[in-house]
Amino acid sequence: MRLDKLVAELTGMTRSQARDVIVKGRVCVNGEVNKTTAEQVKEDSDVLTLDGKRLTFQKFVYYMLHKPAGTVSATQDKDAKTVLSLLTEEDRKRRNLFPVGRLDKDTEGLLFLTDDGMLSHKLISPKKHADKLYFAKLAREITEEDIKLFASGMKVDEELTAMPAELRRLSETEFSGFLPSGGFAAAVTLQEGKFHQVKRMFAATGNEVLYLKRMAMGGVRLDESLAPGAYRSLTEEELRTLQDSVRSEG
Ligand code: URA
Numbered sequence: 001m002r003l004d005k006l007v008a009e010l011t012g013m014t015r016s017q018a019r020d021v022i023v024k025g026r027v028c029v030n031g032e033v034n035k036t037t038a039e040q041v042k043e044d045s046d047v048l049t050l051d052g053k054r055l056t057f058q059k060f061v062y063y064m065l066h067k068p069a070g071t072v073s074a075t076q077d078k079d080a081k082t083v084l085s086l087l088t089e090e091d092r093k094r095r096n097l098f099p100v101g102r103l104d105k106d107t108e109g110l111l112f113l114t115d116d117g118m119l120s121h122k123l124i125s126p127k128k129h130a131d132k133l134y135f136a137k138l139a140r141e142i143t144e145e146d147i148k149l150f151a152s153g154m155k156v157d158e159e160l161t162a163m164p165a166e167l168r169r170l171s172e173t174e175f176s177g178f179l180p181s182g183g184f185a186a187a188v189t190l191q192e193g194k195f196h197q198v199k200r201m202f203a204a205t206g207n208e209v210l211y212l213k214r215m216a217m218g219g220v221r222l223d224e225s226l227a228p229g230a231y232r233s234l235t236e237e238e239l240r241t242l243q244d245s246v247r248s249e250g
Pocket of ligand 1 (some may be wrong): 102103
């Protein structure tokens with residue numbers, strides 16, 4: 001098998017991330033640095049290391065995707081483009097990947113893709129308290145009253161009484177580069193993820209979400225260098241942060 005393919009399969013990295021670590025001289029085959037991405041290696045007998053650490057088969061794969069507007073958070077859809085269609089064919093076929101929770105079709109931002117059902121379940125369970133941070137562009141400025149309502153756990157509509165959430169105003173400096181410029185912006189931190197939750201919460205205060213972007217989940221922030229539609233595997237540190245965010249009781 002090619003060296004870049006084996007590194008990708010063992011680590012869960014994308015093929016281009018695997019090539020990058022190889023050409024940087026971070027990969028050794030049987031103790032020797034090997035920078036030849038197309039080198040033929042034997043997956044059953046050659047010993048590979050990355051930064052000195054032995055590579056063994058990873059049970060699960062974890063990607064961070066910058067979801068663009070216009071894609072649906074599903075593995076298949078008969079009309080719309082799915083988030084999985086943004087992966088290369090090789091990455092898509094490697095495992096049975098699925099998105100961790102859903103973002104609306106018009107929402108952008110951080111979406112994890114994995115084949116780890118247990119971690120995914122915990123991250124979307126409100127009982128586990130994993131924070132989800134959203135930046136929203138709004139029709140009108142938020143008030144002190146709105147902030148108190150969000151914090152108190154408001155009745156949103158007949159079906160939903162939201163858990164307490166943190167709402168704060170965002171200055172143009174804070175949101176520049178993340179939201180379209182001008183207008184009124186706010187940051188919301190929630191621990192649940194009911195259908196259209198952020199939009200429904202603002203609607204309940206007589207406001208309207210004009211644009212929504214998820215910036216962080218479980219303590220892991222969207223990588224600013226990822227353009228909409230781009231993705232990469234999580235670093236070991238990011239994965240640990242995610243796992244720690246749901247390790248609490250409940
Ligand atoms: N809340 C919403 O209203 N939409 C999303 O996509 C995510 C949270």
